[in-house]
Amino acid sequence: MRQKLLAVTAISLLASAAANAQAKLVEKVTRQGSELVIPYEKYVLPNGLTVIVHEDHSDPVVHVDVTYHVGSAREEIGKSGFAHFFEHMMFQGSDNVADEQHFKIVTESGGTLNGTTNTDRTNYFETVPSNQLEKMLWLEADRMGFLLDAVTQKKFEIQRETVKNERGQRVDNSPYGLLSEVMAKNMYPYGHPYSWLTIGYIEDLNRVNVNDLKNFFLRWYGPNNATLTIGGDVTSKQALALVDKYFGSIPRGPKVENMKPMVPVLPTHRFASYTDNYARLPMLVKTYPSAPSYHQDQAALACLAQILGQGNNSVLYQQLVKKQLALNAGAFASPQELSGSFIFQIIPFPGKPLSEMYYLLNNALDSFEKRGVTDDDIAKFKGGYESQMINGLQSVSGKVSQLAAFNTFTGNPNMIGKLMKMYQAVTKEDVMRVYNKYIKLKHCVTVSVLPKGADEKMLVAKDNFTIDTTGYTPPHYGYDGLKYVKAKDKFDRTKMPGNGPNPVVKVPAFWKKDLNGGIKVIGTENTELPTVTLSIKIPGGHLLESNDMSKAGLASFFTDLMNDDTKNYTAEAMSRELQKLGSSVSVFSGNEDITFQVQTQKKNLDATLALLEERMFNPKFTPEAFERFKKQNLESFRMAKTQPTSIAENVFAKINYGNNHILGISGDGNEETVKNITLADIQAYYDNNMTSQGTDVVVVGDITEAEILPKLAFLSKLPNKAVTIPAIAAVPAVDKTKIYLVDVPKAAQSEFRVGYVTGMKYDATGEYYKSGLMNYNLGGAFNSRLNLNLREDKGWTYGASSYFSGGKQTGEFQFGAGIRANATDSALIEVMKEINGYTEKGITDEELAFMKNAIGQRDALRYETGFQKAGFIGNILEYNLPADYVDQQSKIVANMSKAEIDALAKKWLNSGKMNVLVVGDKAKILPGLQKLGYEIIELDSDGKPVEKKAF
Template sequence: MFQKVKLVLCGWAVLALSLPINAQKTGSALKPVEKVARKGSELVIPYEKYVLPNGLTLVVHEDHSDPIVHVDVTYHVGSAREEVGKSGFAHFFEHMMFQGSDHVADEEHFKIVTNAGGTLNGSTNKDRTNYYETIPSNQLETALWLEADRMGFLLDVVTQKKFEIQRSTVKNERGQNYDNRPYGLVGETTARTLYPYGHPYSWLTIGYIEDLNRVNVDDLKNFFLRWYGPNNATVTVGGDVNPKDVVKMVEKYFGSIPRGPEVKNRKLAAVTLPQDRYVSYEDNVRFPLLQMVFPTVPNRHPDEAPLDCLAEILGGGKNSILYKNLIKEQKAVQADASHPASELAGEFTLRVLPFPGQTLADMEKMVRASLQEFEKTGVTDDAITRFKAKYESDIINSLESVAGKVSQLAANQTYTGSPNYLPTDYKVHMAVTKADVMRVYNQYIKNKHAVILSVVPKGQAQAVAKPDNFKPTTDGYKAPADQYAGLKYVKPKDNFDRSQRPGAGKNPVVTVPPFYRDNLPNGIKIIGTENKEVPMVTLLFSMQGGHKLSAKDPSRAGIASLMAAMLNESTEKYTAEDINSQLEKLGSSISVSGGTEAINVTVESQVKNLDATLALLEERLLRPRFDPVDFERLKKQRLEAIANQATQPTVIADNVYNKLLYGEGNILAVPAIGTAATVNTITLEDIKNFYRENFSPSVTNLVIVGDIKQQDIKPKLAFLEKWTAKPVTMPVLPPMPSGDKSKIYLVDKEKAAQSEIRIGYLALPYDATGEYYKSGLMNYILGGNFNSRINLNLREAKGYTYGARSGFSGTELVGPFTAQAGVRANVSDSAVVEFLKEIKTFRSEGIHDDELAFLKSSVGQRDALKYETPYQKAVFLNNIIKYNLDADFVKKQNEILQNITKEEINTLAKKNLPLEKMNIMLVGDKALIKPGLEKLGYEVVELDTEGNQVKQTATPTAPVTPATPAPAEKNKKAPAKPRKSMPEIRTS
């Protein structure tokens, strides 16, 4: 069989060689079955594709722009391959794959990659599981050795103890990301209502607790044997590599792994609903939620792109119908539409969070009226243009990093059999017409039935849109044939010693991006660098002061953030809708945000549209309208967001912790968003005055990163010289409290499944080469990486948490040292004991020789990963200009790192880990956790959700170490989102 690829994309030719798809070894290496090369500026990712005799697919992308490599191993198995009653296997096994293999000890996978200066993780979704590393290019062979070892040599080291630890970790993850999170069960409730019983998408990737409790270690081993064969995997390598070298390494390490059982792609009949299905549940939320989900089509179906466009028109931004009818009219805090599509099905989703005073029944009527309005108004040419421009920019942005390009190649190969699906996908989206959008609306939405979910605050069951009319049933379900009988574990046979870890090649030469500086007459300081990898330009403006300026009038705290929000609205020349429409047609973005120390303006534009984007930036920066209607709406939204924070344990913990650190009367003790009392006092005239007095070029830094030279962009920024400078005085903040002794502070969050822990004190101001930097090195071993003492104890050994960490976070003035985690409620006291034990032990006993070597190796090789993307470059340059750093500060940091001694580390630990003066704060269920905390020997002070003291309880003086409960599991990122995920439910 031959495979031929020849595509023409908007005049860009994409050429591929025609070669036998089953080409095998010629001499000592495989020959490519497919090659794709870029000509000029084509929107294509060059690669070579190989297929090993055991069925493993290898895709190699060569890119020498940075001395890094990204390795991705994708297995075509996700939760959709699981069985009824055994949900969560795919994700559970992702955890197990980090627990060692025959030639890699427990926790060594993380340690080896981190020691090499790399990062790693894994993710699981409905349809695939992937594992990946980004590493300096000299560490490629090590990454491939690690991945091959767990593909071919895993099961003998899967022990019952590891199994139990990871089972507990998955439960912690479920608690943190689903059960204890506002609206966390929306997806699970929707899935079991939308899909018939037994459908592969009728449960979530995380699985059900009862299934996790039921599973045994042999079930998990069978899952591996069935789905983790090389013939169900794609290895994708991209970056600073030679394809011939990659092929030899992959042949060596993966070639002897036996094929697994055959895996076939599936197609399922489209889901249809005989009637609208109303379901509901109560949650610990302030805003009720209405969600309508219509079943649609899978990924890469011809109707997917027009449905995506329909979602943008209905609820994709300030020009959408839902925004106009619900948000603009102050009926809803949030209203959006999306069309996440997976391999077997898609879900067209409409979602609304109403303002208090509006019912979910009202929201349903308004959403349905908005759909009828769309039927009458139809699709405009502008809407199609906006959709296509946004899609193009999103695609270009996704290719900024080698990881982004590798992920694209890996996903396309896994789902389509060709890595080169990007041009096809692009072409399909660029071909969408108005008629296509109306056709899919009529086919999938108009007069069709949906799942209509109501999420209501606890105790308000009567507030649902309509009473529930559906319960899942097993009617029509037929169990599939057993796929797990007779599976055998056969280890590879090699002619080399796999226990010998590959040596690293020569360390790559890492250069800090060359940059230029400039100053405008009105005081703007400019720093920039040319970046030719993608045809984009990023500008980052930073106006110093931000929330700190509220110290001049604390009664109006939150004004900087609210003023920044107003700058995203109407200008003298354009309405907010007009300016957003123009930006979307350009594929550009301009966003203004208010932070603690600065007001930031971020601009992204394709080079070809930069002039038009900067013209809109001039409007937004220099000619805001400050419309009273916009102000009223934003202020109302802000007050609701502040009230909503009382439902979120993590936000409560951060806010109360800051109040403990900075003390009453310090503006830094007040959230940047403000409080209900302070925001209520802010008037529109206050906003105008704040803009006139503080929004000034005299305190503005500008970072420029993009595919444009300094001499070419400078004339385009001439409009900034029209910006009149004014003196801005930074307020002097009151002295920070030093703390006399450690106390436990407890905020009651009734019935919380988890407790949020914060332990720390006000430590050090930022400096790049002094005590702050060195203390960061000291903390790296304590709580600054996955293999840190804190995380290995609380997550891996004890199973209390999904992840625990510590760190210094300095600013120009001062910043805290914080150790933190979200832990199971029933181990809250034990978790505090373990945190304190690790800090005390590190302070008293210091760092070990092997830990010092690990620190120097890991941090010393990370530079290769620091400056790859435009955003990374912008952050790097922003720090240089913000803190007035020397051009060679990175070199100085490396010298400090390589010369730092155990004695210096230990001295820093003794000085900067003052355990006797740290605040110990918990947000959790008082009734459950207070008795254990009172046994620890500290004074326990009860606070409300705003940090005000409720009452104080004396406690025993002799600390008692609680018994250690049973274990749980590992820290990794949350599962990767689908290619098009639903918008996040914004709750603050």
């Protein structure tokens, strides 16, 4: 069904909806004109629950979102992290849903799910085949109205550990992870709702008890503080009947008043600093208070941020990065419900003090004032925003999320057209007005982030602000006397609803065409949005470098420069033209190809393809750009050596493949190999490897075969010559399991990698595909054995998973997780126990049924967006798959037996012959690992042995 971009008609009614005697229809919005709109009907139940229904019958999919207007801003000093903590607890079962069953039920229904928390709201959402709608509403209602008796002390303790691990992974164990926390404390007054992070402080998480958490739920999680949004292949009549059944009897909660904006006023410049254990380079962050979300200045501030610090036309890029005065520099406008921030971030090259960056930033702002705002600035901003808004409507989840957010924060789901008008109305005068209002001569907070061991002379200035904790009075949120009252029903909630009739899933129809020179084209028409996505894959990439591994990373470096200047456009001019069109043209490398990726609105397709042709056939490899990218790449390698996750990925590849194998080196190369690359090598790559033979073109969007083929005629200019991808070297089998250890002192977590090179190539219907099915219950699903053990039962990790990966020449098996440091040895014992248990005792009948249901029903979600359709047909072309391979996969899943799963597990999962890598604090974890009986070999962050003697 084609979605025309038409105007809004809003009908406010006080009468009851015909479909439901209790839900009042407040508003109905339909398409009647030419403006952008998401059609919906809005209802309110007697208990205060707001219900929004959006009908879209283009795919047999529904998305359910429950957004509660509560985030960390409803917390108080000493009790931070409650909102996020409760997000975790909402997945731990309720009266009628057993522990660890929420994820299982949704996954087994062929769906996906998650929850997120920020300062101002918490949301829970599921995307499922449309026949599973009733089950999803039953689940969401059960945890809204029947949760607290299922919140046990044991669950509470486990999820507290999980949240602490999440904080360790995202904040404490991450470069610059503490920056937002330091900024918030210094930006906002003591007790301000934004003066702490959503994830909270460890000491607060340690202090909280289960009754505190229950009171938080009773105060904020009532239906009158929630918006339930349902979108997709559903009717309002159907949805409202189910909503009334499952939600209508849930009692209203305490009254919730919206909070008023609380934008801080800074009387002076504030300077703060901290030392970061994981950052290799210092960072300067300068933040100004600005307007909250949906403020009249929001659009102009977003435009100002783009002009000052986003993209290669920005002031900061031109003044600092292009001149190689800074490694990275950007500006961002971040509006939130109560206040906004306008942020500058600068990372200098090694040795440069942050005071120099502060000076350069001020100079750049002076140059902006002289330069002013241009017509091109405004045209770029408007073109990009229009495309961003339209592309956000590709999926039902995207539309539902917008409706839910608009209603939660403004009370009006129909904001998309108003926002579009606001952004399209921005003028040059508006941008300068907000610059003068929020930035020029205004006080701000400047944070200096220093690497471990850095001299204090690197600071912009010494800390000059002391947080005033006097006079703080905790807000009276009304926690006293709260009572848990359950709904009384006339039906049995203990019975989980069954499935509706199975939806008809239509695999995208596609066409294929062979062009001259060996070019193959595949396409599918998708008329839901007026957009076109185009992908051109040319043979090449990382594996070509196996002929000379001393220059590994050449293909990636080549694509850096292919994204820069051309003979007729500077990089800045190219970006400017693309942004005005709201289009993108990017070039990137893979293992066996170089890809040109295009995204555009149909109306701008011809102009965008002309720019693609320029980029593809008229590159200009300048010495200045070459040196700039080389310097940036070398610094990025050095920075990666301070990040445990990056260390784990790079070192594990070297362990698996060895020092003399191309796949033992990152596709970006490393510090040693990139130093060897010359400008002549870049030119030679272009001259020798651009080819039509073996080139694949994928087209998805609002365009027919007859329309697109003439527009691809420029590809005939590709040289018709053979480019052969070398066969990769064989990898020796792992003789026995060993532990490889990389020391990262003071690491809060240990990064785990366990696995080996299987040699198993990708296939869609053979042993590779079946091995993926075999792994699903071991480590592929949220309810897999590994994740339930390490996360849900032990609370040692934020997440653990395993998977098989495969390409055209080889493949791997890998387990990965970030594990709490003091549980490192115990976690390894459990990982091996789960692998051994799976191979020795096999899959259970219940697990087999779960896998078949989950995999067998998820096809409804696989072809919704343009990118999903492109991935599907692109796979057909790249691997020469039969048109009915999805049907073949469905039959494989349906017929998969326990014996076949068990045989595959025994064949591919031998815990005695796997590589184990642990990246963490050696002082903390080595004694425990030594007790496990494995040989232990210490490596440095490059994967080189630290000493010959093993532990």
